Amino acid sequence: MKLIVIGHGMVGHKLLESLVEAGAHDYDITVVGEEPRPAYDRVHLSEFFSGKSAAELSLVPEGFFDRDNLLLRLNARVVHIDRLAKTVTDSTGEVLAYDKLVLATGSAPFVPPIPGNDRADCLVYRTIEDLEAMQACGMRASIGTVLGGGLLGLECAKALRDLGLETHVVEFAPSLMAVQVDAAGGQMLRGRIEDLGVAVHTGKNTQQIVAGEHTTHRMLFTDGTHLDTDMIVFSAGIRPRDELARACGLAIGPRGGIVVDDTCRTSDPDIFAIGECALAGGRIYGLVAPGYEMARTVAAALQGRPATFAGADTSTKLKLLGVDVASLGDAHGQTEGSRAYQYTDERRQVYKKLVVSGCGKYLLGGVMVGEAAEYGTLLQMMLNRIELPPSPEFLILPQADGTARPGLGVEALPDSAQICSCNNVTKGDLCTAVAAGATTIGALKSCTRAGTSCGGCVPLATQLMKAEMQKQGMAVNNHLCEHFAYSRQELYHLVRVEGIRSFAELLQRHGHGLGCDICKPATASILASCWNDFVLQPEHASVQDTNDYFLGNIQKDGTYSVVPRMPGGEVTPEGLIAVGQVARKYGLYTKITGGQRVDLFGARVDQLPSIWEELIAAGFETGHAYGKSLRTVKSCVGSTWCRYGVGDSAGLAVELEHRYKGLRAPHKLKFGVSGCTRECAEAQGKDIGIIATERGWNLYVCGNGGMKPRHAELFASDLDQATLLRYIDRFLMFYVRTADRLQRTSTWRENLEGGLDYLKAVIIDDKLGIGAELETEMQHVIESYACEWQRAVSDPAVRRRFRHFVNSEAADTHVMFVESRGQIRPATPAERMQAAGMTSIKAA
Amino acid sequence: MTSHLHWTPVCAMDEIIPDTGVCALVNGQQVAIFHVAGRDGQLFAIDNYDPHAGAAVLSRGLVGNLGERTVVASPIYKHHFDLETGACLEMPEHAVRVFPVRAAEGKVWVSA
Numbered sequence: 001m002k003l004i005v006i007g008h009g010m011v012g013h014k015l016l017e018s019l020v021e022a023g024a025h026d027y028d029i030t031v032v033g034e035e036p037r038p039a040y041d042r043v044h045l046s047e048f049f050s051g052k053s054a055a056e057l058s059l060v061p062e063g064f065f066d067r068d069n070l071l072l073r074l075n076a077r078v079v080h081i082d083r084l085a086k087t088v089t090d091s092t093g094e095v096l097a098y099d100k101l102v103l104a105t106g107s108a109p110f111v112p113p114i115p116g117n118d119r120a121d122c123l124v125y126r127t128i129e130d131l132e133a134m135q136a137c138g139m140r141a142s143i144g145t146v147l148g149g150g151l152l153g154l155e156c157a158k159a160l161r162d163l164g165l166e167t168h169v170v171e172f173a174p175s176l177m178a179v180q181v182d183a184a185g186g187q188m189l190r191g192r193i194e195d196l197g198v199a200v201h202t203g204k205n206t207q208q209i210v211a212g213e214h215t216t217h218r219m220l221f222t223d224g225t226h227l228d229t230d231m232i233v234f235s236a237g238i239r240p241r242d243e244l245a246r247a248c249g250l251a252i253g254p255r256g257g258i259v260v261d262d263t264c265r266t267s268d269p270d271i272f273a274i275g276e277c278a279l280a281g282g283r284i285y286g287l288v289a290p291g292y293e294m295a296r297t298v299a300a301a302l303q304g305r306p307a308t309f310a311g312a313d314t315s316t317k318l319k320l321l322g323v324d325v326a327s328l329g330d331a332h333g334q335t336e337g338s339r340a341y342q343y344t345d346e347r348r349q350v351y352k353k354l355v356v357s358g359c360g361k362y363l364l365g366g367v368m369v370g371e372a373a374e375y376g377t378l379l380q381m382m383l384n385r386i387e388l389p390p391s392p393e394f395l396i397l398p399q400a401d402g403t404a405r406p407g408l409g410v411e412a413l414p415d416s417a418q419i420c421s422c423n424n425v426t427k428g429d430l431c432t433a434v435a436a437g438a439t440t441i442g443a444l445k446s447c448t449r450a451g452t453s454c455g456g457c458v459p460l461a462t463q464l465m466k467a468e469m470q471k472q473g474m475a476v477n478n479h480l481c482e483h484f485a486y487s488r489q490e491l492y493h494l495v496r497v498e499g500i501r502s503f504a505e506l507l508q509r510h511g512h513g514l515g516c517d518i519c520k521p522a523t524a525s526i527l528a529s530c531w532n533d534f535v536l537q538p539e540h541a542s543v544q545d546t547n548d549y550f551l552g553n554i555q556k557d558g559t560y561s562v563v564p565r566m567p568g569g570e571v572t573p574e575g576l577i578a579v580g581q582v583a584r585k586y587g588l589y590t591k592i593t594g595g596q597r598v599d600l601f602g603a604r605v606d607q608l609p610s611i612w613e614e615l616i617a618a619g620f621e622t623g624h625a626y627g628k629s630l631r632t633v634k635s636c637v638g639s640t641w642c643r644y645g646v647g648d649s650a651g652l653a654v655e656l657e658h659r660y661k662g663l664r665a666p667h668k669l670k671f672g673v674s675g676c677t678r679e680c681a682e683a684q685g686k687d688i689g690i691i692a693t694e695r696g697w698n699l700y701v702c703g704n705g706g707m708k709p710r711h712a713e714l715f716a717s718d719l720d721q722a723t724l725l726r727y728i729d730r731f732l733m734f735y736v737r738t739a740d741r742l743q744r745t746s747t748w749r750e751n752l753e754g755g756l757d758y759l760k761a762v763i764i765d766d767k768l769g770i771g772a773e774l775e776t777e778m779q780h781v782i783e784s785y786a787c788e789w790q791r792a793v794s795d796p797a798v799r800r801r802f803r804h805f806v807n808s809e810a811a812d813t814h815v816m817f818v819e820s821r822g823q824i825r826p827a828t829p830a831e832r833m834q835a836a837g838m839t840s841i842k843a844a
Numbered sequence: 845m846t847s848h849l850h851w852t853p854v855c856a857m858d859e860i861i862p863d864t865g866v867c868a869l870v871n872g873q874q875v876a877i878f879h880v881a882g883r884d885g886q887l888f889a890i891d892n893y894d895p896h897a898g899a900a901v902l903s904r905g906l907v908g909n910l911g912e913r914t915v916v917a918s919p920i921y922k923h924h925f926d927l928e929t930g931a932c933l934e935m936p937e938h939a940v941r942v943f944p945v946r947a948a949e950g951k952v953w954v955s956a
């Protein structure tokens with residue numbers, strides 16, 4: 001069956017995702033989009049101006065369209081639908097046949113009919129091309145004004161602010177966000193926004209736009225006032241793109257929009273309409289979640305499964321210009337007999353309102369400005385008609401004793417309760433995932449996809465996960481091991497705050513028993529992160545894992561590998577020769593590592609000190625390949641040599657590696673620095689990734705390779721070196737402080753409540769006020785650095801430990817090598833047996 | 845067939861850092877000897893060869909307790925060996941031999 005989808009926006013793409021997920025092999029699908037690019041996240045458009053590229057906003061994973069039955073045509077606007085012949089014609093003249101057709105044409109920005117609205121530098125805010133126009137205009141402008149103070153208008157205002165313009169918002173209604181937020185909330189929102197330096201003009205009806213005296217434009221209002229500005233962006237509403245439907249005779253609503261029934265079918269049974277172009281139950285939904293619901297409904301219908309779209313809740317929680325705003329259900333209290341509770345705190349600029357049914361038992365709606373932590377709870381109460389407590393005002397009043405408000409008893413929620421609306425995940429789905437072993441937020445996100453889009457449901461999903469774990473008898477405990485009733489984070493805190501300097505002291509004060517191979521190395525790492533003592537001091541020696549004890553990576557046969565540090569992957573010819581000579585002298589196997597340095601294998605424990613002595617004499621120091629520490633800073637050669645490089649990546653890599661070598665952390669750390677966007681150092685797969693641009697360094701964080709690779713995320717852009725180092729110092733120390741044992745930055749980031757926004761707030765905005773502290777702690781680590789091998793070879797007591805036998809100079813007889821590809825390797829058990837057999841034959 | 849123990853001195857007591865192990869060569873046998881401070885400085889001795897990992901490394905493992913058992917975790921795969929009985933907690937078929945060991949005259953003596 002041939003399926004054509006007109007429009008490849010967010011909702012159109014969700015339809016494709018739903019079909020692909022369900023198999024849908026019986027459809028040949030062609031998607032026709034008028035834009036030059038595939039579906040991208042229009043909700044987060046403003047991030048384009050805070051560093052996210054158009055490619056990063058894409059919603060389409062690589063390879064999505066590699067399927068045989070799925071074809072995407074871009075830059076091709078459908079211009080005509082012939083319902084009798086069942087064909088569509090696009091702007092290139094191509095005619096395509098369909099059995100079923102889905103209209104996902106979305107909407108267009110409404111530009112009010114104001115004389116002058118077609119002047120140059122009057123723009124709209126919807127597509128990436130619009131953003132590029134804004135960016136170009138922004139370079140010539142000082143003042144930017146958005147006409148429209150609704151949800152999208154305020155998003156646009158943020159974009160103007162990120163462009164560095166003096167920003168104004170002009171709104172026709174008496175208050176901002178008049179659809180979702182009541183007058184009092186709108187006032188509070190206005191106050192908060194004005195405090196951020198954005199000027200707000202409400203109750204303004206723009207009559208005309210003319211040339212300005214010193215600015216590009218002058219906006220003339222009906223009340224006689226005016227506003228001078230260089231750029232105007234219209235964000236005064238959206239109009240559904242129903243022109244194709246009108247032209248081919250489908251039923252259209254009185255004020256536009258393609259009429260659909262509860263299965264999202266239009267007046268033609270073979271044609272569906274979803275998203276902002278559709279009029280369902282008399283409503284056009286301007287939010288993405290209802291659009292997704294419609295997409296899922298049509299996907300089901302196309303596969304013959306019964307599904308209806310019964311309308312959608314338009315409750316929403318978002319951050320506008322950094323202000324939390326939430327709107328639930330009947331926010332304006334229009335339901336007959338409803339009553340409201342309101343709480344206003346003018347000092348903290350917080351406003352909360354509950355709209356309650358006449359009988360007082362049910363929540364009908366609400367508004368929150370400035371603080372919206374209770375949103376998840378209130379939404380579930382409203383959607384599931386859970387009876388309110390006798391004094392519902394306490395749901396929004398602050399707790400007198402400063403403790404967190406008790407959450408909704410999640411037991412009260414039915415299994416069908418939709419917890420994550422972006423990805424349609426119910427309570428039942430989450431409980432099933434927990435039973436199948438998802439007992440961290442990271443695991444829950446990857447099995448169910450809950451919390452992976454807007455992230456708003458994460459607090460409630462976490463609560464649910466813990467409740468379910470307790471119900472199923474799983475211990476919700478993050479004790480390190482049987483010896484300490486604390487998590488790693490708690491132990492770290494105790495060590496720092498009480499100045500504990502040894503495992504013995506920690507065990508005596510806060511633990512019991514002898515310790516074990518879990519808590520000893522974890523403690524050793526914490527002590528090293530805090531105090532950076534020499535790890536082989538007697539009081540620390542007994543708690544080091546073998547790698548840290550012998551300062552090498554133990555291999556399967558009990559020998560060790562030797563890795564001298566080559567910062568940034570740079571080494572002189574003399575250095576290479578020295579390493580080669582050492583390898584040859586001791587008969588070691590040599591290999592280049594992924595971290596751009598040389599690894600030497602086959603060193604017996606008693607050979608290690610002499611090997612290192614020679615390497616140290618040649619100017620090398622330990623590469624910490626054995627530690628939960630900084631391994632390498634991978635680099636490309638960068639602007640010094642490369643014709644494409646725009647930054648000295650090699651130089652920065654060398655500097656970073658020297659700065660952070662020796663830092664002990666919950667797990668190993670790997671950095672990368674690329675000199676341009678070609679990214680030859682693969683920095684986006686690293687814990688810290690840095691890419692040079694013409695305007696400075698872009699910093700990416702929390703990428704990991706390993707069993708479950710994760711791409712790093714853009715953290716901050718256009719940084720100068722000093723700021724870059726400051727952020728990295730803080731980031732690393734915060735990770736060291738708060739992560740779990742053996743938790744890599746990717747998992748740590750996935751499990752951080754508040755996610756990347758929280759991390760940015762802590763590191764960049766210093767929300768917890770610990771920035772200076774973290775920097776000082778890092779400075780101590782940097783200043784107290786000393787090469788451990790240097791210390792080990794020069795301290796006779798330490799050197800003595802590097803023997804296989806305490807009472808003999810003999811070597812370990814179990815170590816046996818054979819030749820392979822011109823070098824050595826450990827003998828396999830079969831090879832050993834063969835050799836043993838021959839020996840006994842010889843002996844006989 | 846020996847009915848008495850033949851003791852060999854292998855090192856001074858203070859050559860073993862408390863809560864760590866060393867390996868001694870005794871009659872051609874590799875013996876891992878541990879000095880466990882938390883068990884009143886008691887000495888333990890087991891075979892140095894980890895049969896599961898196939899490497900002579902047990903003396904380099906981390907010492908501790910799991911419940912009632914005093915154990916060493918092999919450095920290769922962290923299997924736990926009971927220092928009193930030689931039992932391997934994860935895989936009973938990989939139990940190791942235990943050796944008599946004692947401290948006298950400031951030295952460590954092993955019978956192997």
